[in-house]
Amino acid sequence: QLYSTIGWHPTEAGSYSQEIEDMIVSQLDNPKVVALGEIGLDYYWMEDPKEVQIEVFKRQIGLSKKYNLPFVVHTRDALEDTYDVIKEVGVGPRGGIMHSYSGSLEMAQKFVDLGMMISFSGVVTFKKALDVQEAAQKLPLDRILVETDAPYLAPVPKRGRENRTGYTRYVVDKIAELRGLTSEEVARATYDNAMRIFGLND
Ligand SMILES: [Zn+2]
Structure with missing residues:
Protein backbone atom coordinates (compact mmCIF):
# COMPACT_ATOMS: atom_id res chain seq x y z
CA GLN A 1 0.00 0.00 0.00
CA LEU A 2 3.00 2.31 -0.21
CA TYR A 3 3.65 4.64 -3.11
CA SER A 4 6.46 7.05 -3.83
CA THR A 5 7.29 10.34 -5.41
CA ILE A 6 10.71 10.96 -6.90
CA GLY A 7 12.43 14.26 -7.52
CA TRP A 8 15.44 16.44 -6.79
CA HIS A 9 14.88 18.57 -3.66
CA PRO A 10 15.64 22.33 -3.87
CA THR A 11 18.22 22.12 -1.07
CA GLU A 12 20.23 19.89 -3.45
CA ALA A 13 19.65 21.96 -6.58
CA GLY A 14 23.36 22.68 -7.17
CA SER A 15 24.16 19.02 -7.76
CA TYR A 16 21.42 18.46 -10.37
CA SER A 17 22.84 17.03 -13.59
CA GLN A 18 21.87 15.16 -16.74
CA GLU A 19 22.88 11.96 -14.97
CA ILE A 20 20.52 12.73 -12.08
CA GLU A 21 17.74 13.59 -14.50
CA ASP A 22 18.22 10.31 -16.36
CA MET A 23 18.04 8.46 -13.04
CA ILE A 24 14.77 10.21 -12.14
CA VAL A 25 13.26 9.60 -15.57
CA SER A 26 14.23 5.92 -15.40
CA GLN A 27 11.96 5.56 -12.35
CA LEU A 28 8.92 7.39 -13.69
CA ASP A 29 7.31 4.43 -15.41
CA ASN A 30 7.41 2.44 -12.18
CA PRO A 31 3.72 2.07 -11.24
CA LYS A 32 4.63 2.75 -7.61
CA VAL A 33 5.99 6.21 -8.49
CA VAL A 34 2.96 8.49 -8.55
CA ALA A 35 4.44 12.01 -8.77
CA LEU A 36 7.52 14.17 -9.35
CA GLY A 37 8.59 15.63 -6.02
CA GLU A 38 9.52 17.20 -3.78
CA ILE A 39 10.65 19.90 -6.16
CA GLY A 40 10.55 23.64 -5.60
CA LEU A 41 12.39 26.51 -3.96
CA ASP A 42 13.93 26.83 -0.50
CA TYR A 43 15.17 30.33 0.33
CA TYR A 44 15.30 29.53 4.06
CA TRP A 45 18.30 27.21 3.76
CA MET A 46 19.43 28.84 0.50
CA GLU A 47 21.95 26.11 -0.23
CA ASP A 48 22.20 27.31 -3.83
CA PRO A 49 21.45 30.65 -5.51
CA LYS A 50 17.87 31.41 -6.47
CA GLU A 51 18.61 31.22 -10.19
CA VAL A 52 19.97 27.68 -9.83
CA GLN A 53 16.98 26.55 -7.79
CA ILE A 54 14.54 28.12 -10.24
CA GLU A 55 16.21 26.41 -13.21
CA VAL A 56 16.10 22.97 -11.56
CA PHE A 57 12.48 23.55 -10.49
CA LYS A 58 11.48 24.50 -14.04
CA ARG A 59 13.20 21.48 -15.54
CA GLN A 60 11.40 19.11 -13.23
CA ILE A 61 7.98 20.67 -13.74
CA GLY A 62 8.74 20.10 -17.42
CA LEU A 63 9.49 16.42 -16.71
CA SER A 64 6.22 16.00 -14.83
CA LYS A 65 4.33 17.31 -17.83
CA LYS A 66 6.32 15.29 -20.34
CA TYR A 67 5.75 12.07 -18.39
CA ASN A 68 2.17 12.96 -17.45
CA LEU A 69 2.52 12.94 -13.67
CA PRO A 70 1.50 15.46 -11.00
CA PHE A 71 4.28 17.30 -9.16
CA VAL A 72 4.71 17.96 -5.44
CA VAL A 73 6.09 21.36 -4.44
CA HIS A 74 8.31 22.18 -1.48
CA THR A 75 8.52 25.93 -0.92
CA ARG A 76 10.05 27.77 2.02
CA ASP A 77 10.35 31.56 2.24
CA ALA A 78 9.84 31.57 -1.51
CA LEU A 79 6.09 31.61 -2.11
CA GLU A 80 6.03 34.48 -4.60
CA ASP A 81 8.82 33.09 -6.79
CA THR A 82 7.24 29.65 -6.57
CA TYR A 83 4.00 31.07 -7.88
CA ASP A 84 5.76 32.93 -10.69
CA VAL A 85 7.65 29.81 -11.82
CA ILE A 86 4.58 27.58 -11.80
CA LYS A 87 2.58 30.19 -13.65
CA GLU A 88 5.31 30.64 -16.26
CA VAL A 89 5.93 26.93 -16.90
CA GLY A 90 2.27 25.98 -16.51
CA VAL A 91 0.57 23.10 -14.74
CA GLY A 92 -0.08 19.95 -16.78
CA PRO A 93 -3.39 18.09 -16.91
CA ARG A 94 -2.34 15.94 -13.93
CA GLY A 95 -2.02 18.99 -11.70
CA GLY A 96 0.29 19.58 -8.77
CA ILE A 97 0.35 19.80 -4.97
CA MET A 98 1.57 22.52 -2.63
CA HIS A 99 3.03 20.36 0.13
CA SER A 100 2.76 21.41 3.80
CA TYR A 101 1.15 24.67 2.80
CA SER A 102 1.87 27.56 5.14
CA GLY A 103 0.67 30.69 3.32
CA SER A 104 -2.52 32.71 3.20
CA LEU A 105 -5.93 31.89 1.74
CA GLU A 106 -5.45 34.51 -0.96
CA MET A 107 -2.17 32.97 -2.12
CA ALA A 108 -3.61 29.43 -1.91
CA GLN A 109 -6.50 30.49 -4.12
CA LYS A 110 -4.02 31.74 -6.72
CA PHE A 111 -2.31 28.33 -6.76
CA VAL A 112 -5.69 26.61 -7.02
CA ASP A 113 -6.51 28.82 -10.00
CA LEU A 114 -3.33 27.52 -11.69
CA GLY A 115 -4.56 23.94 -11.23
CA MET A 116 -2.83 23.05 -7.95
CA MET A 117 -4.10 21.30 -4.84
CA ILE A 118 -3.21 22.51 -1.36
CA SER A 119 -1.91 20.03 1.22
CA PHE A 120 -2.09 20.70 4.96
ZN1 LIG B 1 9.21 19.62 2.08
Whole structure:
Protein backbone atom coordinates (compact mmCIF):
# COMPACT_ATOMS: atom_id res chain seq x y z
CA GLN A 1 0.00 0.00 0.00
CA LEU A 2 3.00 2.31 -0.21
CA TYR A 3 3.65 4.64 -3.11
CA SER A 4 6.46 7.05 -3.83
CA THR A 5 7.29 10.34 -5.41
CA ILE A 6 10.71 10.96 -6.90
CA GLY A 7 12.43 14.26 -7.52
CA TRP A 8 15.44 16.44 -6.79
CA HIS A 9 14.88 18.57 -3.66
CA PRO A 10 15.64 22.33 -3.87
CA THR A 11 18.22 22.12 -1.07
CA GLU A 12 20.23 19.89 -3.45
CA ALA A 13 19.65 21.96 -6.58
CA GLY A 14 23.36 22.68 -7.17
CA SER A 15 24.16 19.02 -7.76
CA TYR A 16 21.42 18.46 -10.37
CA SER A 17 22.84 17.03 -13.59
CA GLN A 18 21.87 15.16 -16.74
CA GLU A 19 22.88 11.96 -14.97
CA ILE A 20 20.52 12.73 -12.08
CA GLU A 21 17.74 13.59 -14.50
CA ASP A 22 18.22 10.31 -16.36
CA MET A 23 18.04 8.46 -13.04
CA ILE A 24 14.77 10.21 -12.14
CA VAL A 25 13.26 9.60 -15.57
CA SER A 26 14.23 5.92 -15.40
CA GLN A 27 11.96 5.56 -12.35
CA LEU A 28 8.92 7.39 -13.69
CA ASP A 29 7.31 4.43 -15.41
CA ASN A 30 7.41 2.44 -12.18
CA PRO A 31 3.72 2.07 -11.24
CA LYS A 32 4.63 2.75 -7.61
CA VAL A 33 5.99 6.21 -8.49
CA VAL A 34 2.96 8.49 -8.55
CA ALA A 35 4.44 12.01 -8.77
CA LEU A 36 7.52 14.17 -9.35
CA GLY A 37 8.59 15.63 -6.02
CA GLU A 38 9.52 17.20 -3.78
CA ILE A 39 10.65 19.90 -6.16
CA GLY A 40 10.55 23.64 -5.60
CA LEU A 41 12.39 26.51 -3.96
CA ASP A 42 13.93 26.83 -0.50
CA TYR A 43 15.17 30.33 0.33
CA TYR A 44 15.30 29.53 4.06
CA TRP A 45 18.30 27.21 3.76
CA MET A 46 19.43 28.84 0.50
CA GLU A 47 21.95 26.11 -0.23
CA ASP A 48 22.20 27.31 -3.83
CA PRO A 49 21.45 30.65 -5.51
CA LYS A 50 17.87 31.41 -6.47
CA GLU A 51 18.61 31.22 -10.19
CA VAL A 52 19.97 27.68 -9.83
CA GLN A 53 16.98 26.55 -7.79
CA ILE A 54 14.54 28.12 -10.24
CA GLU A 55 16.21 26.41 -13.21
CA VAL A 56 16.10 22.97 -11.56
CA PHE A 57 12.48 23.55 -10.49
CA LYS A 58 11.48 24.50 -14.04
CA ARG A 59 13.20 21.48 -15.54
CA GLN A 60 11.40 19.11 -13.23
CA ILE A 61 7.98 20.67 -13.74
CA GLY A 62 8.74 20.10 -17.42
CA LEU A 63 9.49 16.42 -16.71
CA SER A 64 6.22 16.00 -14.83
CA LYS A 65 4.33 17.31 -17.83
CA LYS A 66 6.32 15.29 -20.34
CA TYR A 67 5.75 12.07 -18.39
CA ASN A 68 2.17 12.96 -17.45
CA LEU A 69 2.52 12.94 -13.67
CA PRO A 70 1.50 15.46 -11.00
CA PHE A 71 4.28 17.30 -9.16
CA VAL A 72 4.71 17.96 -5.44
CA VAL A 73 6.09 21.36 -4.44
CA HIS A 74 8.31 22.18 -1.48
CA THR A 75 8.52 25.93 -0.92
CA ARG A 76 10.05 27.77 2.02
CA ASP A 77 10.35 31.56 2.24
CA ALA A 78 9.84 31.57 -1.51
CA LEU A 79 6.09 31.61 -2.11
CA GLU A 80 6.03 34.48 -4.60
CA ASP A 81 8.82 33.09 -6.79
CA THR A 82 7.24 29.65 -6.57
CA TYR A 83 4.00 31.07 -7.88
CA ASP A 84 5.76 32.93 -10.69
CA VAL A 85 7.65 29.81 -11.82
CA ILE A 86 4.58 27.58 -11.80
CA LYS A 87 2.58 30.19 -13.65
CA GLU A 88 5.31 30.64 -16.26
CA VAL A 89 5.93 26.93 -16.90
CA GLY A 90 2.27 25.98 -16.51
CA VAL A 91 0.57 23.10 -14.74
CA GLY A 92 -0.08 19.95 -16.78
CA PRO A 93 -3.39 18.09 -16.91
CA ARG A 94 -2.34 15.94 -13.93
CA GLY A 95 -2.02 18.99 -11.70
CA GLY A 96 0.29 19.58 -8.77
CA ILE A 97 0.35 19.80 -4.97
CA MET A 98 1.57 22.52 -2.63
CA HIS A 99 3.03 20.36 0.13
CA SER A 100 2.76 21.41 3.80
CA TYR A 101 1.15 24.67 2.80
CA SER A 102 1.87 27.56 5.14
CA GLY A 103 0.67 30.69 3.32
CA SER A 104 -2.52 32.71 3.20
CA LEU A 105 -5.93 31.89 1.74
CA GLU A 106 -5.45 34.51 -0.96
CA MET A 107 -2.17 32.97 -2.12
CA ALA A 108 -3.61 29.43 -1.91
CA GLN A 109 -6.50 30.49 -4.12
CA LYS A 110 -4.02 31.74 -6.72
CA PHE A 111 -2.31 28.33 -6.76
CA VAL A 112 -5.69 26.61 -7.02
CA ASP A 113 -6.51 28.82 -10.00
CA LEU A 114 -3.33 27.52 -11.69
CA GLY A 115 -4.56 23.94 -11.23
CA MET A 116 -2.83 23.05 -7.95
CA MET A 117 -4.10 21.30 -4.84
CA ILE A 118 -3.21 22.51 -1.36
CA SER A 119 -1.91 20.03 1.22
CA PHE A 120 -2.09 20.70 4.96
CA SER A 121 0.27 19.30 7.58
CA GLY A 122 0.36 19.71 11.37
CA VAL A 123 0.98 23.43 10.85
CA VAL A 124 -2.79 23.96 10.50
CA THR A 125 -3.23 22.94 14.16
CA PHE A 126 -0.74 25.50 15.47
CA LYS A 127 -2.35 28.26 17.51
CA LYS A 128 -0.73 31.14 15.65
CA ALA A 129 -1.23 29.73 12.15
CA LEU A 130 -4.37 31.78 11.56
CA ASP A 131 -3.61 32.37 7.87
CA VAL A 132 -3.22 28.66 7.21
CA GLN A 133 -6.38 27.91 9.16
CA GLU A 134 -8.34 30.37 7.05
CA ALA A 135 -7.07 28.64 3.91
CA ALA A 136 -8.04 25.21 5.28
CA GLN A 137 -11.47 26.57 6.17
CA LYS A 138 -12.37 28.28 2.92
CA LEU A 139 -10.67 26.56 -0.01
CA PRO A 140 -12.90 24.29 -2.11
CA LEU A 141 -13.17 20.90 -0.40
CA ASP A 142 -12.18 19.12 -3.61
CA ARG A 143 -8.81 20.94 -3.68
CA ILE A 144 -7.36 20.10 -0.27
CA LEU A 145 -5.23 17.25 1.01
CA VAL A 146 -3.78 16.24 4.38
CA GLU A 147 -0.27 14.97 4.99
CA THR A 148 2.11 13.97 7.73
CA ASP A 149 5.58 15.37 6.86
CA ALA A 150 6.77 12.96 9.56
CA PRO A 151 9.09 13.09 11.41
CA TYR A 152 8.55 16.87 11.31
CA LEU A 153 5.64 19.18 12.13
CA ALA A 154 3.74 17.00 14.58
CA PRO A 155 0.24 18.46 15.05
CA VAL A 156 -1.23 19.67 18.32
CA PRO A 157 -1.59 17.84 20.78
CA LYS A 158 1.64 16.07 19.80
CA ARG A 159 3.47 19.24 18.79
CA GLY A 160 7.22 19.18 19.45
CA ARG A 161 7.43 15.40 19.46
CA GLU A 162 8.58 13.17 16.64
CA ASN A 163 5.71 13.08 14.18
CA ARG A 164 4.03 9.87 13.06
CA THR A 165 1.84 9.24 10.06
CA GLY A 166 -1.09 8.27 12.30
CA TYR A 167 -1.11 11.76 13.78
CA THR A 168 -2.54 12.99 10.49
CA ARG A 169 -5.89 12.33 12.18
CA TYR A 170 -5.34 15.51 14.22
CA VAL A 171 -4.90 17.49 11.01
CA VAL A 172 -8.20 16.06 9.76
CA ASP A 173 -9.90 16.86 13.08
CA LYS A 174 -8.71 20.46 12.95
CA ILE A 175 -9.90 21.02 9.37
CA ALA A 176 -13.26 19.44 10.24
CA GLU A 177 -13.61 21.79 13.20
CA LEU A 178 -12.74 24.81 11.04
CA ARG A 179 -15.22 23.85 8.31
CA GLY A 180 -18.05 22.65 10.55
CA LEU A 181 -17.86 19.14 9.12
CA THR A 182 -17.32 15.75 10.73
CA SER A 183 -13.84 14.27 10.70
CA GLU A 184 -15.22 11.42 8.61
CA GLU A 185 -16.38 13.85 5.94
CA VAL A 186 -12.98 15.54 5.75
CA ALA A 187 -11.19 12.18 5.78
CA ARG A 188 -13.35 10.93 2.92
CA ALA A 189 -12.94 14.07 0.83
CA THR A 190 -9.16 14.30 1.25
CA TYR A 191 -8.80 10.58 0.62
CA ASP A 192 -10.78 10.87 -2.61
CA ASN A 193 -8.74 13.92 -3.64
CA ALA A 194 -5.47 12.06 -3.06
CA MET A 195 -6.63 9.03 -5.02
CA ARG A 196 -7.72 11.29 -7.86
CA ILE A 197 -4.57 13.36 -8.19
CA PHE A 198 -2.21 10.39 -7.82
CA GLY A 199 -4.27 8.38 -10.29
CA LEU A 200 -4.98 5.52 -7.88
CA ASN A 201 -8.10 3.40 -7.67
CA ASP A 202 -9.93 2.24 -4.57
ZN1 LIG B 1 9.21 19.62 2.08
